[in-house]
Amino acid sequence: MRVLITGAAGFLGSHLAERFLTEGHAVIGMDNFLTGAEDNLFPLQDDDLFHFIKQDVTKYLYLAGEVDGVLHFASPASPIDYLKLPIQTLKVGSLGTHKALGLALAKGARFMLASTSEVYGDPQVHPQPEDYRGHVNPVGPRGVYDEAKRFAEALTMAYHRCHDLDVRIARIFNTYGPRMRLDDGRVISNFLVQALQGGPLTVYGEGDQTRSFCYVDDMVEGLYRLFLSDVTEPVNLGNPAEFSINELAETVQCVVGRELEIEKQTLPTDDPQVRQPDISRARELLAWEPAVELEEGLSRSLPYFRERLQTRTGE
Numbered sequence: 001m002r003v004l005i006t007g008a009a010g011f012l013g014s015h016l017a018e019r020f021l022t023e024g025h026a027v028i029g030m031d032n033f034l035t036g037a038e039d040n041l042f043p044l045q046d047d048d049l050f051h052f053i054k055q056d057v058t059k060y061l062y063l064a065g066e067v068d069g070v071l072h073f074a075s076p077a078s079p080i081d082y083l084k085l086p087i088q089t090l091k092v093g094s095l096g097t098h099k100a101l102g103l104a105l106a107k108g109a110r111f112m113l114a115s116t117s118e119v120y121g122d123p124q125v126h127p128q129p130e131d132y133r134g135h136v137n138p139v140g141p142r143g144v145y146d147e148a149k150r151f152a153e154a155l156t157m158a159y160h161r162c163h164d165l166d167v168r169i170a171r172i173f174n175t176y177g178p179r180m181r182l183d184d185g186r187v188i189s190n191f192l193v194q195a196l197q198g199g200p201l202t203v204y205g206e207g208d209q210t211r212s213f214c215y216v217d218d219m220v221e222g223l224y225r226l227f228l229s230d231v232t233e234p235v236n237l238g239n240p241a242e243f244s245i246n247e248l249a250e251t252v253q254c255v256v257g258r259e260l261e262i263e264k265q266t267l268p269t270d271d272p273q274v275r276q277p278d279i280s281r282a283r284e285l286l287a288w289e290p291a292v293e294l295e296e297g298l299s300r301s302l303p304y305f306r307e308r309l310q311t312r313t314g315e
C-alpha cells in the first residue's frame, strides 16, 4: 500500500507512519509544523519508503501516483494549542478534512479521520459509547476543536453516503507517550516534566475530574486495525481504566520515585468532568483492547522526557 498521513510530524502521526513503514507500506507524510516537530521525522527519514511534503493541508492537495489510503491526523490536539490557534484548528478540521477527503475520492483511496473523545464534550453519559451524541458548548473556548471534529465526522459520513467513499472514524481518547511536545500543556507531559524538575505538579481545579489514558503503542495498534477493518461507523479507541487527576499525580510520583508538592490552579472553562471510553465496539469488531497499564506506560515514557529535557536545558 501507499498511504498519505497528514500531521505526520506530530505525536500520533509520526508513530502511525512508523507502524505503516514497519509493515512494509510506503508512506507520504505531510505537515506544516504548526504544532509538530521536525525531530519526530528523524526516525522515519532513513526509510526509502518514506517521503515528506511540507504543506498546509487546508490548501489544495495534489499528489502524483496511486494512493491507497489517506489518514487525516493534522490538527492541534492539546487544549493549550487549540486555544492559542482557534482559527487554524477550525480550518484544519473543516477545510483540511475537505481537501483530504477530496484527495481520497480522486485516488479511490480509503480515508481515515482522527476524531476525538471531545465530540462528546463534557459528557452526561458515562462511560461514553459511540451512539452518545455529546454535550458540547459550541461557543465556549473548547468549541473550536470539538465542533471542528464534529463537522469533520459529518463531512466524512457525507462523502461515504454521497460518493460511496470507504471511510473510518477513530474517536481517540487521551493518548500519551514518547514524542509528545514537552510544553504541549497536556496533563501527562506537564506532570512528567514537572516531576523531573522536582515539582510542583499543577493540578487544575480540585483534581477530581477524570480521564482515561492510553499508551501510544496500544493506540497505534487500534488505529492500524481499524484502518484495515471494514468498519465504517465511528469507533472509540482508548484505555478504559479511569483515573482522577489527583490519582494520576500520585502515580507519576511513584514512577519518578519522588514526593512532590501539588499546586492547585484554576480549572479551565468547559473542562470535562469525566471521560472514559466504552470500547465494546473496538473489542468486538477489531478484537482490540489496550495492554499497557498507566504505571507501565509512564515508566516507558519517562526516558524520552528525561532526554528531551536534558537536551533542552542541560538539566
Ligand code: NAD
Pocket (backbone or CB within 6 Å): 006, 007, 008, 009, 010, 011, 012, 013, 030, 031, 032, 033, 034, 035, 036, 037, 055, 056, 057, 058, 072, 073, 074, 075, 076, 077, 078, 092, 096, 114, 115, 116, 117, 171, 172, 173, 174, 175, 176
Ligand atoms: P500533534 O499536535 O502532536 O500533531 C498534529 C500535527 O498536525 C502537527 O505535526 C501539526 O504541525 C500538524 N498540523 C496542524 N495543522 C496542520 C495543517 N493545517 N497542515 C498540515 N499539518 C498541520 O497532535 P497529536 O496528539 O499527534 O494528534 C494527532 C491527531 O489525533 C489530531 O487530529 C488530534 O485531534 C487527534 N487526537 C489526538 C489525541 C491525543 O490524545 N493525542 C486525542 C484525540 C484526538
Ligand code: UDP
Pocket (backbone or CB within 6 Å): 078, 079, 080, 174, 185, 186, 187, 188, 190, 191, 202, 203, 204, 205, 207, 209, 211, 245, 267, 268, 271, 272
Ligand atoms: N490538567 C491538570 N494539570 C495540568 C494540565 C491539565 O490538572 O498541568 C487537567 C485538565 O484540567 C484536564 C485533564 O488534566 O482536566 C486533562 O487535560 P489535558 O490537557 O491533558 O487534556 P483534555 O483531556 O482536557 O483534552
